[in-house]
Amino acid sequence: MGRNKKTEKQTVFGLRTDHMSEEVYNCLEQKARSKKLSTYIIKLVEQDLTQKDPFDTKKELLKVSKNQEQMMNAIKQITQAISNLPTAPVSAVLVQSGENTSNSLADDLLKDVGQMGQLVTSTNITGSLDKDDLEDCDF
Numbered sequence: 001m002g003r004n005k006k007t008e009k010q011t012v013f014g015l016r017t018d019h020m021s022e023e024v025y026n027c028l029e030q031k032a033r034s035k036k037l038s039t040y041i042i043k044l045v046e047q048d049l050t051q052k053d054p055f056d057t058k059k060e061l062l063k064v065s066k067n068q069e070q071m072m073n074a075i076k077q078i079t080q081a082i083s084n085l086p087t088a089p090v091s092a093v094l095v096q097s098g099e100n101t102s103n104s105l106a107d108d109l110l111k112d113v114g115q116m117g118q119l120v121t122s123t124n125i126t127g128s129l130d131k132d133d134l135e136d137c138d139f
Contacts, residue, residue, distance in 0.1 A: 017025055031037040 015028075020028075028037060029042045
């Protein structure tokens with residue numbers, strides 16, 4: 001017993017309010033009083049019609065896992081490529097002083113670095129900051 005196709009749309013749809021929670025009823029009542037209920041319902045239906053497939057947690061986790069695996073492989077390749085690079089040439093200062101000349105690139109770059117957060121310099125810093133210097137940060 002199918003419905004006959006009607007060329008005209010019905011102007012009113014009924015809702016059974018005894019099957020909805022107070023919260024839902026109050027929300028719909030508020031929309032109706034502000035004359036925004038029909039717009040609200042139309043937007044909800046349009047949103048449902050244009051919405052993509054429901055969110056599939058398993059599918060998304062598999063995608064994330066595959067991406068993580070690809071990133072880890074890329075990191076391994078980059079690490080391998082870096083480790084295959086020749087070490088940095090030993091500076092003339094090290095050769096003249098007779099220090100160990102088999103330093104790796106990392107050792108050479110990190111030899112003058114102190115603990116994190118420390119300023120490594122032998123220069124005394126002098127000067128002052130004006131109030132204007134503190135207000136106009138250019139970074």
